[in-house]
Amino acid sequence: MKANIKFKQKLILSAMTAILVGGLSTLAVAKDFPNKPIQLIVAFGxxxxxxxxxxIFAKYAEEELGQRVxxxxxxxxxxxxxxxxxANAAPDGYTLGLINSPVVEVYPFTREGSVGYSLDDIRPLANIITDPGVLAVAANSPYQTLESFVTAVQENPRSVVVSxxxxxGDDHLAxxxxxxxxxxxxxxxxYSGNAEATAALLGGHITAFQGNMSEVVNQINEGKVRGLAVWSNERIDAISQVPTGKEQGYDVLAAASRGFAVPAGVSQPVYDKLLSVTREVVENPEFLAEMAQLNMPVNPIYGQDYVDxxxxxxxxxxxxxxxxxxxxx
Amino acid sequence: MPLNKIDSTLTVLIGALCAGVVWIGLGMRGDAGIFPVIAGSLGGLACLGIGINSFRRKRPDESQPPIAWQRFTLWCLCVLGLLGLMISVGTFVALVIFLLVSLCCLSDLRWPAALILAVSFSSLIYVVFVHLLAVPLPSGGLWNWLAN
Amino acid sequence: MDILFTALGNLVTPMALLTLLLGTLAGMAIGSLPGLSSTMGVALCIPITFSMPPDLALILLGAVYVSSVYGGSITAILLRTPGTDASIATALDGYPLAMAGRGGEAIGMATLASLFGGLFSVIVLITIAPPLSTVALAFGPQEYTVLAIFGLVTIVGVASDQPIKGVLSAAIGLILASVGLDAFTGAQRFTFGQRELFDGVPLLPVLIGLFSVSQAFNLCVPKSAGVLSSKRPQLQGRNLPLWSDMKRCLRTLLRSSVIGSVVGILPGAGTSIASFISYNEARRHSNTPEKFGKGELEGVAASESANNAVTGGTLIPTLTLGIPGNAVTAVFIGGLTIHGLIPGPSLFTQHAETTYTLILSLLLANILFAILGLWLCRYLVIVTKVPGAVLGPMILVFSVIGTYALRNEIFDVWLVIAFGVVGYFMERWRYPAAPLVIALILGPILEVNFRRSMQISHWDLTTFFTRPLSLTLCVLVVLALAYPLWNQWRRRNAQQ
Structure with missing residues (x-):
């Protein structure tokens, strides 16, 4: 009987210790997070x-976090x-990943049955880049506007080839x-690479090129390529001469977005810490300048808004x- | 085993494989199957050629030095051990043990020499890949498993 | 001309020369390790270059690029472990030479050939880059299809003593090349549900397995591999090829440099096509084609001058059109734009000074790696004296870790070991491994471009013969195939 009571006491004591230690350690995690290098998974080469x-992001985030990224x-x-x-990484905040929309959200249904993750396993953190889709033709192409392009396709569907x-992928969907x-x-x-597709467009092997703004912005501004439409709500500053699809009567919105995400189980304090670091980096003018030079249009969407x-x-x-x-x- | 016997056995096996590829390729949707069918047929034809050749060949093949099966098995075990240890106890330990064992068993080096070589080479790899190139080499699932 | 001198002035500062030296050394190291490609080397340099002035950044990237392509030849010759697909053809003749104790001479030839090819392509880049860049545009899917076939035809030359076995090996390579998600229909082909195979069988694990890991088996397994019993080649002191050998190879060097430069201009064609086509052409034009594959210096010269000529070639469309010739120059474009330099004609006018600094730094990097290579080769050849069973485990470690580093995937490590065992037995049973790798590289180029041509022409097969450029290439393919047969027939007639 006595032994039993002692056992119960021990049990309660150890349970209390466990709760205490557990509580302390979550506090501790938020306080001295991060205390070791952070991995940033990029799903591409x-x-x-x-x-x-x-x-580039890693370089600035290291300054904010005081740890290697x-x-x-x-x-x-x-x-x-x-x-x-x-999705399968330990949800301790030491593993971050870049997700590419819309590809990341279509695999769960286009690859239903074989896909290895679900959107519920990943918690989006912040969007950084939104690269709008562009439909472009070579400068010497007869098509001046989206309208003339559509008419040509209607008259002779076989004469037009679009890459x-x-x-x-996002271009195909657009x-x-x-x-x-x-x-x-x-x-x-x-076409698997934008280089080959651009060469094919300039060489006249294909009629039109569906890609992203950053891939053809130089060629458009040099006058080698003509943008027929950009699939965004408003015109883009870097290629302000290219009208949107909406202006021309085609309500199409398409873009490739790149942002950060963490495994779903990450605790709220760690999530908040990572979010604030991301915000600091994205608001850093030097980071913005480097992105602008690489023609990567920064479009920050933070936290819950990005999840939505x-x-x-x-x-x-x-x-x-x-x-x-x-x-x- | 003489080479032409090996050849005829192989051609039967690979020929069957190529036939399988052609069969699956024919069932693929759209034009996805064209290329596998062509590749499989090419493989089938080559198998046929090698098969016919190996039956026609009368003169004996030049003799090959036999494989030292004992050493072969030992070496394969070492390699499998390296991979197993990399996944379980981590890369650095795995490299040291693998080099030590394979150098001692296969190259007649004495163990102190093998140990020095093993440790210094593993350290070199570790410095180059982990510190200079920032490649996160497998650190072993065993420690995580023990910690939980 | 003035601009060239200003650019030269930028280069002969101590900082610039130091950057050049470090870049060259790093590039040579990256190129010689299996699994570390020049793309990875240049990508790793990008964050470092942000904080550098544009001149220095471009010098660093250029030096790493050209010297990493050269670096692959050293291990390919001495250990038969080509670090990238660009140096497979080098290993075919380089390793037999090293085993005959002529490793120094082979490296010397590889170095001089690399220098020749590199300089040739840089001079082409300086002088006729803008007009040549139209070549990149003239090549449509039809031309790429025929070019890929041209590349596949070289298998006949690479596997000359076992032609049918070579074809089987290539067929297996083509089957492996069709693994993965089909880019046109999205169909899964032979993936067996393995996610790691959705993007196809990764090339480098197969390459490293078939060459490096199988070589580790070759070195460790024989009874005579140990320290006490091993018989290693007697080194022959020569570190430079004979002048007569150089003179003999001059035509090959020139031809291979032209092939390398042109193939380099084509986006997506790849370095290995250039080196294999050059190797095959050298063999075809040789008076002693039977010596190829058994230790012929001319084979080393052909492959190495071609793969280094590709470096200058790839920069032609990159700098003039903003279209990268390969993955490395795609990274280059990032490095250029981050410093406010936009690839295109303006690079040769507005920013000519920086552009010519880059081009001249390539020139200097070529000279620098040649000097370093010739000086180091007398020490490096000692590797061939190390007993096999000591070398083998180390090659295996490099192969395993290098493969893992490619995409941090344990699956690839199992793949590399599996292909190592396959490669070991293929060699014993006289099935050449190189055709498998060539087919694995060219298969996707061939398939994708063939299907593109078919989609564009609406399944009209005559499209390959109605376009002048594609027809010319077709004729070249027929010539490359028919010439050896005709040669054989002529010799047989002469003997009778």
Missing amino acids: AGGSTDTMAR VVVNRPGAGGELGWVHL HEGIG ALNFAKEADIDLNFVS FIHESHDRLKALWDQEPWIEQ
């Missing part, structure tokens, strides 16, 4: 535009591999969206997919 942005490239499966690693960067809006059939050709942004985009694309899947199943 070294040297690409996502990677370049990550490495190590960029870890985990390319594979069009980004899925990196996001699986992000995009891989099926199911072009599909436009084709649906204009009620035309486009002949798509997939990703989920809204997911719901919109899911509805489109349910209506008419763009990859045959």
Whole structure:
């Protein structure tokens, strides 16, 4: 009997200690976070535009955090591999990842059954870059406006070839969206890199190029390429001569966004700390200047707003997919 | 085993594999299957050629030095051990143990020499990859598992 | 001309020369380690270059780029462990030479050939870059398709003593090349649900497995691999090739440099196409084609001058059109724009000073790595005297860690070991490994461009013969295929 009481006392005592220690340690985590290097997972290879942005961000974040920020490239499966690693990482705040919208939110339904993560496993932190989609033709092309392009496709659908960067990617979705809006059939050709596609456009091997603003801004400003439309709400400063799709009567919005996310289980204090660091970096004029020089349009969306942004985009694309899947199943 | 026997066995196996590739390729949607079908057929034809050649060949093959199976097995075990240790106890320890064991067993080096080589080479790798190139090498799941 | 002198003035400052030296040394190290590619080297340098003045930043990037391509030849020759696909063709003849004790001579030839190719392409870049950049635009999907076939034809030359086995090896490479998510339809092909395979079978683990890991097996497994019993080559003192050898190779050097520069201009064609086509052409024009693959200095010269000529070639579309010739120059564009330099014609007018500083730094980096290479090679060849069983474990460690570093994936490490075992047995059973790798590299280029051509031409196969450039390439392919056969027939006739 006595032994039993003692046992119970021990049990209560140890439980209390556990709670106390546990509580202290969460406090401690928020207070001296971070106390070791942080990993930043990039789901694409070294040297690409996502990677370049990550490495520049890491440089500024290190100053704010006082810890090394190590960029870890985990390319594979069009980004899925990196996001699986992000979703499965320990939710202690020492693993951050870059997510690329809209690709990150379409895999859960386009790859249903085989996909290795769900959007609920990832908690978006802050969007940094929004690179609007652009439909462009070569400068010597007969098409001056979106209207004349659409008419040409209606008259002779076989004469027009449009490039995009891989099926199911943001460019492909943008072009599909436009084709649906204009009620035309486009002949798509997939190009894996923007360099090859630009060369093909300038060489006259393809009619039009669906890509992102940052990829053709130099060629547009040099007058080698003509932007027919930019798929954004308003005109973009760097290419102010290019009208939006809306101005020309096609209500199409498309962009590639890059932002940060953490595994879903990260505690609120750590999440807040990372959010404030991101805010500091994004508001740093030097960081902004470097992004501007790389033609990466900064468009910060923080915290809950970004979470909503990703989920809204997911719901919109899911509805489109349910209506008419763009990859045959 | 003489080379032409190996060849004929291999061609049967790889030929079957190529046939499988062609079969799967024919079932693929759209034009996705064209390339696998071409590649598989090419492989099938090459297998046919090698197979016919190996049956026709009368003169004996030049003799090859036999594989030292004992050493081969030992070496394979070392390599598998390296990977297993990398995943479980971490890269640095794995490298030292792997180098020590393989140098001692396979190269007739005495253990002090092997130890010095193993430790210094592993340190070099660690400095170059972890510190200079900032590659997070596997640190071993065992420690995490023990900590929990 | 004035601008060249101003640019030269920028380069001969102590800071610039120090940057050049460090960049060259780092590049040579990166190039010679398996798994560390020149893309990775240049990408790692990008954050460092932010805080540097644009001149120094470009000098660093340029030096790392050209010397990392050269660095691959050293390990390819001495250990038969090519660090990247660009130096596979170098290993074909370089390693037999090293095993005959002529490693120093082979490295000497590789160094001089690299220097020749590098200088040639930089001079092309300085003199005729703008008109040549139109080549990048003239190549459409049809031309890329035929170019890829041209590359595949070289398998006949690489596997000359086992042609059918070479074809089988290439077929397996093509099958491996079709693994992954199809870019056109999104269909899964032979992925077996493995997420790591969705983007295809990664090239470098296969390459490192078939060459480096299998070499580690070769070195460790034989009974005579130990310290006490190993028989290693007697070194022959020569570190520079004979003048007569150089003279003999001059035509090959020139031809390979032209091929390298032109292939470099084409975005997405890749360094290895250039080195394999050059190797095959050298063999085709040689009086002693049977010596290729058994230790022919001319083979080393062909491959190395071509892969270094690619470096200048890739910069032509990068600087004139803003279209990067390969992954490394894509990183370069980032390095240029971050310093406010926008690739395009303005680089040769408004920012000519910085541009010519970059171009001249490539020139100097070429000369610098040649001097370093020639000086170091007498020490480096000693590696071939180390007993196999000591060398083998170290090569394996480099291969495993280098592969892991590529994309931080344990899956790739298993892949590299598996291909190592496959490579070991392929070599024993006389199945050449190089065709497999060539096919794995060229397969995607061939397939993607073939299907693009078909989509553009609406399934009209004559599209390959109705375009002048593509027709010319077709004729070259037929010549490359028919010439060896015709040669054989002619010799047989002469003997009778």
